[in-house]
Amino acid sequence: MAKLKIDDLKKIKEKVQGTIAIRDGSHRAKITVHMGTCGIAAGARTILNAFMDEVNRRGVTDVILTTSGCAGLCSKEPMATVEVRGAAPVKYIELDEEKAKRIFADHVMDEKPVIEFALVQGSETTY
Amino acid sequence: MNPYQIAKEYNAFLQNESLTEFKDKIDSILEDYRERRGGLIPVLQQVQEYLKFLPPVVQNYVALGLGVPSSDVYGVVSFYSFFSMKPRGRHLVRTCLGTACYVKGIQKVIDKIERGFDVTMGGTTKDRRFTLQGVRCLGACGLAPVVVVDENTLGQVDHAKIVKMLEKYE
Amino acid sequence: MGKVYRTHILVCAGTGCVASGSLKVRDKMISEIERHGLKDEVMVASTGCNGFCAAGPITIVHPEGIFYKRLNVDDVPFFIEELLIKGRTVKKHLFTEEQRNEQIPIMNDIGFFKNQVLVVLKNRALIDPDVIDEYIGRDGYLPTSKALLEMTPDQIVEEVLTSGLRGRGGAGFSTGMKWKFCKEAKGEVKYILCNADEGDPGAFMDRSVLESDPHAVLEGMIIGGKAIGAHKGYIYVRAEYPLAIQRLNTAIGQARDYGLLGENIFGSGFDFDIELYYGAGAFVCGEETALMQSIEGKRGMPRPRPPFPAHKGLWAKPTVLNNVETFANIPQIIMRGGAWFASLGTETSKGTKVFALTGDVTNIGLIEVPMGITLRQIVYDIGGGIKNDKGLKAIQIGGPSGGCLPASIIDTPVDYESIVKTGAIVGSGGMVVMDEGNCMVDIAKFFLGFTAEESCGKCTPCRVGTAILLEKLTDISEGRGKDGDIEILETVGRNIISSSLCGLGQTAPNPILTTIRYFRDEYEAHIYDKKCPAKRCKALITFAIDPEKCTGCTLCKRNCPQQCISGEKKMPHTIDQSLCIRCSLCYDSCKFDAITVA
Ligand SMILES: Cc1cc2nc3c(=O)[nH]c(=O)nc-3n(C[C@H](O)[C@H](O)[C@H](O)COP(=O)(O)O)c2cc1C
Ligand code: FES
Numbered sequence: 001m002a003k004l005k006i007d008d009l010k011k012i013k014e015k016v017q018g019t020i021a022i023r024d025g026s027h028r029a030k031i032t033v034h035m036g037t038c039g040i041a042a043g044a045r046t047i048l049n050a051f052m053d054e055v056n057r058r059g060v061t062d063v064i065l066t067t068s069g070c071a072g073l074c075s076k077e078p079m080a081t082v083e084v085r086g087a088a089p090v091k092y093i094e095l096d097e098e099k100a101k102r103i104f105a106d107h108v109m110d111e112k113p114v115i116e117f118a119l120v121q122g123s124e125t126t127y
Numbered sequence: 128m129n130p131y132q133i134a135k136e137y138n139a140f141l142q143n144e145s146l147t148e149f150k151d152k153i154d155s156i157l158e159d160y161r162e163r164r165g166g167l168i169p170v171l172q173q174v175q176e177y178l179k180f181l182p183p184v185v186q187n188y189v190a191l192g193l194g195v196p197s198s199d200v201y202g203v204v205s206f207y208s209f210f211s212m213k214p215r216g217r218h219l220v221r222t223c224l225g226t227a228c229y230v231k232g233i234q235k236v237i238d239k240i241e242r243g244f245d246v247t248m249g250g251t252t253k254d255r256r257f258t259l260q261g262v263r264c265l266g267a268c269g270l271a272p273v274v275v276v277d278e279n280t281l282g283q284v285d286h287a288k289i290v291k292m293l294e295k296y297e
Numbered sequence: 298m299g300k301v302y303r304t305h306i307l308v309c310a311g312t313g314c315v316a317s318g319s320l321k322v323r324d325k326m327i328s329e330i331e332r333h334g335l336k337d338e339v340m341v342a343s344t345g346c347n348g349f350c351a352a353g354p355i356t357i358v359h360p361e362g363i364f365y366k367r368l369n370v371d372d373v374p375f376f377i378e379e380l381l382i383k384g385r386t387v388k389k390h391l392f393t394e395e396q397r398n399e400q401i402p403i404m405n406d407i408g409f410f411k412n413q414v415l416v417v418l419k420n421r422a423l424i425d426p427d428v429i430d431e432y433i434g435r436d437g438y439l440p441t442s443k444a445l446l447e448m449t450p451d452q453i454v455e456e457v458l459t460s461g462l463r464g465r466g467g468a469g470f471s472t473g474m475k476w477k478f479c480k481e482a483k484g485e486v487k488y489i490l491c492n493a494d495e496g497d498p499g500a501f502m503d504r505s506v507l508e509s510d511p512h513a514v515l516e517g518m519i520i521g522g523k524a525i526g527a528h529k530g531y532i533y534v535r536a537e538y539p540l541a542i543q544r545l546n547t548a549i550g551q552a553r554d555y556g557l558l559g560e561n562i563f564g565s566g567f568d569f570d571i572e573l574y575y576g577a578g579a580f581v582c583g584e585e586t587a588l589m590q591s592i593e594g595k596r597g598m599p600r601p602r603p604p605f606p607a608h609k610g611l612w613a614k615p616t617v618l619n620n621v622e623t624f625a626n627i628p629q630i631i632m633r634g635g636a637w638f639a640s641l642g643t644e645t646s647k648g649t650k651v652f653a654l655t656g657d658v659t660n661i662g663l664i665e666v667p668m669g670i671t672l673r674q675i676v677y678d679i680g681g682g683i684k685n686d687k688g689l690k691a692i693q694i695g696g697p698s699g700g701c702l703p704a705s706i707i708d709t710p711v712d713y714e715s716i717v718k719t720g721a722i723v724g725s726g727g728m729v730v731m732d733e734g735n736c737m738v739d740i741a742k743f744f745l746g747f748t749a750e751e752s753c754g755k756c757t758p759c760r761v762g763t764a765i766l767l768e769k770l771t772d773i774s775e776g777r778g779k780d781g782d783i784e785i786l787e788t789v790g791r792n793i794i795s796s797s798l799c800g801l802g803q804t805a806p807n808p809i810l811t812t813i814r815y816f817r818d819e820y821e822a823h824i825y826d827k828k829c830p831a832k833r834c835k836a837l838i839t840f841a842i843d844p845e846k847c848t849g850c851t852l853c854k855r856n857c858p859q860q861c862i863s864g865e866k867k868m869p870h871t872i873d874q875s876l877c878i879r880c881s882l883c884y885d886s887c888k889f890d891a892i893t894v895a
Contacts, residue, residue: 003556006442006563009433016434019340022305023359023423025405030360033303035384048303048338055301064360065303068384164612167594168577172536199595206596206753207577209536226499226693226729227655229743238880242858263580265537266501268655269313269350269662278539280316283351287885 018061028062029108032081035067042077043096050100051080054108063108076119082107091119130191137188144214149177157192167193167203171210180211208262216251216258218296223273225264233272235286237261243290257293302340304381307422309355311346311508312501312540318369319343319354325373326356335381342431345509345544347422348663349409352392357404357422364404365390395659395681409660412678414641416649417625418665420510426544429551432512438557440628444520445565448631450480453524457627459635461647465502466492466583466620467698467725468800469646469713475617478607479525482615487527489518490592490611490618493534493541494576494583497696498747500727502651503621505663507534507541510625511548515571517624519562520631522569525617530571533588536578545573580751584799585610585618587753598755599799620725622651642668646712650723656693656730657684666711673707676730687732691815695724697744697751698804700811701737720811722804736833737816738823742770744808752801759802762793766809775836778824783813832894835879839895842883844869846891853883853892 004012021027033039033048044067051065068081076093082103083089090113092103099117107113141147156173160166170189175181181189181204190197204210222228222237237248240259244252251258267273270282274289276296284292308314308323326341347355352366358380368376368390379387391400392407401407415421424431432438444453458473479487491514495503507514518530534542549571552558560568574592581587582597589611591597610616626648630638639647646668652675655661659681666675672692676682683689691701694711700721702709709715716723731740749763769786772778790806797803813820822828829837842853842862849867861877864870872883884892 003559003561004438004563006446009438009442009563012430012433013436013439016430019300019302020305020424020431020434022302023307023362025360025362027360035382040382052301052303052338065301066360067303067381165592165594168591169575172575172577202596203594207579209576209578224498224747226696226727226743227653229498230656230729230731230735235881235885262537263496263578264498264500266495266504266535267312267316267350268499268501268653270316270353271655271661273316280312282313282316 014061018059021061022064022066027064027085029064029082029084031063031065031104031108032068032083033065034077034079034081039077039079044078046097047078047080047095047100050097051104054101054104058109060109079119082113084108084111087111092117093119128187133184133187133191136184140182140184144178146178152177154192157189161193167195167200168207171200171204175210180214182212214251214255216255218256218277219258219260220293221260221262221265221275223263223265223267223271223275224261225268225271227264227268227271228273231271232286236272236274236284236289239286239289240293244293256297302338304339305359306339306341307344307357307359308341309345309347309353309357309422310343311350311505312538313346313350314353314355315540317353317367321370322354322356322368322373325370326377329374329377330381333377333382339381342425343427344422344424345420345426346505346663348418348505349660350663351661355422356390361386361402362404363402364392364407364410366392408681409662409664409679412674413665414649414667415665416629416638416641417506417513417622417651418509418663419629420513421505422509424510426509426511427547429512429548429555432510436632437512437628438516440631441516441519441557442563444523444631445563445567448523450524450526453520453631454480456630456635457524460626460630460638461635461642461645462623462626462630462638463646463713464620465622465626465650465725467497467695467722469723472619472623475607475619476521476524478605479615479617482608484615486529486612486614487525488611488614488616489521489525489527489530490588490616491518491530491532491621491624492583492585492588492618493532493538493621494588495535495538495621495725496580496583496751497698497725497727499655499693499729500653500696500725502653502663502726504538504541505653506621506625506651507538508544511541511544512552513625513628514545514621515548515552515558517619517627518571519558519569520627521617521619521624523567525615527617528568528570530569531574531592531611532571533574533576533582533592536575542573542575549573579753580747581753581799581801584801587799588618589616596753598753599801601798622726643710643712645714646723650711650726652726652728654680654728654730657687657732657734658682658730659684668712669710671708671710672702675711675728676707680730683730683732685732687734689730690733690735691731691737691740693729693731693740693808694727695722695804695807696727697748698722698800698807699724699727700807701731701740701815702811703815705815720814721807734831734833736774736829736831737812737819738770738774738829739831739833741809741812742767742774745770745805748801748805752805756796756798756802758793758796759798759805762789762797762802763805765789766793766806770809773820773823774829774834776823776827778820778827780824782824783817783820787813838879839874840872840877840879840881840884841893841895842870842872843891843893846889848889848891850888852886852888856882856886858882 035044078095186200190200246252274281356365462472463469582591587597587599606616651665689704745767749767752759754760847869854862861873
């Protein structure tokens with residue numbers, strides 16, 4: 001192993017930070033994919049993967065991705081909730097891969113909710 | 128005692144205790160540390176790891192190997208509680224004598240072990256199955272009272288169950 | 298950019314949780330996750346000690362930060378299924394706060410964690426201590442690069458002086474001053490030593506720091522090395538801490554691989570390396586001059602000072618010795634500045650302190666609090682009060698050099714000066730909470746038994762004095778106490794304090810003097826009434842069977858090792874007092890509360 005220079009140290013730091021940022025709760029935005037039985041049946045896993053690809057592709061480190069149980073609205077699955085720090089959470093319904101990508105680009109990155117896919121703005125926050 | 132005699136007694140000791148397999152290893156440890164300052168304690172720690180105890184014959188041999196007076200070796204072995212001059216049992220049962228364990232009732236656990244296996248603190252059972260030791264705080268106070276058997280830490284030990292728990296160790 | 302996972306499952310792998318089986322839990326988690334095909338979505342990692350050892354094995358799930366206690370191997374399949382497939386919190390393993398009687402899912406909402414302030418333990422339960430990259434991911438080794446590339450030794454010392462950091466090993470000496478003296482000492486070769494001997498019984502702060510964040514300690518030593526001009530460091534670590542040793546070895550190996558130890562670190566031209574040295578089980582070796590003797594391969598006996606180690610230490614070279622926790626504070630002082638550190642704590646005691654909170658308190662574990670917090674806040678807000686609704690009797694702080702403080706002064710702030718005024722010392726961080734069931738004479742005897750045993754024997758006041766004190770206490774607790782004994786304890790105690798060679802003797806009488814000061818009536822009950830009010834001292838109590846309550850179940854009779862209990866089945870039993878050894882087995886085994894202690 002070659003000796004680290006200060007730049008190498010910073011590179012390692014950035015790389016690892018992306019992975020472990022989720023642990024200290026210091027994120028800017030959080031995406032929750034609802035993965036109850038019905039959600040999974042409706043294809044929630046594809047949505048989760050789509051979001052995950054976006055996070056990895058863009059290399060963002062301040063967004064965390066998580067899952068939760070059934071959101072209680074089975075007929076509108078797959079669903080996801082996007083919370084950007086300082087703004088009310090938005091629930092998106094009847095998602096597919098394309099919609100997920102758009103939500104990521106517009107809402108998560110640019111902080112502009114995609115109203116046409118949304119169910120309601122504001123809801124109970126999840127822990 | 129001359130070097131020849133020391134080596135002879137030491138070899139006889141290894142033979143008697145069936146420890147000859149460690150002879151070369153110990154010689155190489157002594158070789159390694161011969162020139163190093165302050166090597167005595169690490170050497171004794173490693174030798175004890177192989178032989179399990181350090182009787183005077185071994186101490187003399189270590190002194191010879193490192194080129195230090197055997198009184199220095201004895202001084203160190205007798206000072207540190209980590210070193211033992213008596214043979215140990217097949218299993219080492221270490222009971223914590225720290226404050227947290229004391230408050231949480233380690234004494235009852237010790238009483239049970241002493242009675243259950245007819246052994247006293249610091250001693251070894253007749254069949255050399257267990258050696259019972261008290262040690263300074265094991266740093267697992269959150270789990271007090273704590274008993275460590277060989278490498279296994281038993282936490283929140285219930286004095287009513289300790290004898291049964293030890294039965295597992297043959 | 299590192300890979301992103303939707304969920305991180307962090308299993309505690311500190312000594313406590315490992316003893317409760319956490320490594321098996323982690324492995325089972327991994328295999329269950331693979332079985333469900335979730336390997337690419339979920340990360341499982343092990344972390345260092347989380348501090349809440351009594352609730353182990355502990356698992357924390359992020360991003361929510363949910364705290365699960367007592368999650369054993371057999372619980373794993375159900376847990377993974379609920380958590381990851383069904384997406385629910387697993388209620389069964391949530392923490393319940395007794396006073397509020399409600400389940401609290403989020404770790405940082407739990408009183409035990411909520412009231413802590415983490416500086417030294419900032420990485421606890423967040424990184425895998427065996428993975429240097431995770432440490433670097435949380436700003437690790439940036440302080441070292443700053444100190445080596447941008448700061449002069451004078452600036453480093455200045456920063457540490459500004460911080461007001463005082464040694465966490467017990468005496469509370471200014472770390473900046475110590476470094477300054479050694480920096481100014483003449484000599485080509487100097488050493489920097491880390492004291493990881495952690496000898497105080499009932500304390501495990503240093504173990505926990507070493508296990509959960511070994512690199513922080515290494516960094517502190519590298520920076521200290523640069524400040525005083527040392528190129529070699531030793532860590533003197535107890536052989537009783539196998540896991541800490543293993544983690545340190547791994548950490549040192551990784552740091553060497555990265556060139557963070559060795560020659561020309563970060564291309565700065567500064568060389569530094571660290572070696573481990575295993576202690577061999579002598580409490581006195583925690584004392585600085587004894588520790589150096591021990592590294593030199595001799596009997597670990599203290600020597601008189603001066604000369605101070607800053608001028609003549611290891612191998613007679615200028616040497617700095619600091620405690621593990623002291624070093625672990627250094628990287629952050631360098632990174633965030635001494636002024637930031639000085640903003641925490643009180644006027645004279647800066648920063649935070651790690652304590653091992655144990656004994657009869659509800660939440661047992663390792664805590665970090667700002668200096669100046671009161672004992673009450675620690676015991677009640679963090680510790681959750683006394684177990685089983687009993688009353689608080691005393692708080693033992695400072696180990697064998699400290700004292701027992703009564704409930705009446707529980708509002709004392711925890712800082713060096715206030716605690717010294719009570720007769721105890723802050724010490725290295727052991728804090729043992731005792732309920733009414735503890736006898737203060739017995740506790741004093743316990744500590745004196747410890748110091749008498751560990752006294753190295755070099756100086757007479759300590760060797761003989763502690764033996765005299767122990768003998769007197771034994772007499773008192775066994776009913777042979779006489780009028781005037783208390784005064785003898787006090788006089789002998791004061792003499793030992795004023796005439797012993799090292800800190801061991803100079804503080805050994807503290808447990809006696811504080812218990813006399815605050816619990817004199819208890820000593821008097823033992824001496825004059827031959828009674829132990831807490832019913833602990835065996836010679837002063839008798840066990841008897843209440844014929845009203847005894848059902849004649851014969852359980853006690855069968856359990857009695859002395860066979861001194863007699864009675865027919867279904868008839869009240871009796872104890873033969875002449876044979877009874879007061880082992881209390883009958884008392885512990887009786888299901889009908891029929892055994893009385895007087
Ligand atoms: C008998 C005795 C035992 C000690 N044990 C320890 C110990 O286990 N760990 C420790 O850090 N300091 C211990 N000390 C204090 C050390 O002598 C020394 O003051 C300390 O390590 C210096 O580091 P600090 O300035 O960072 O606190 C002990 C002192 C005495 C007198
Ligand atoms: S007091 Fe027993 S482990 Fe600390």
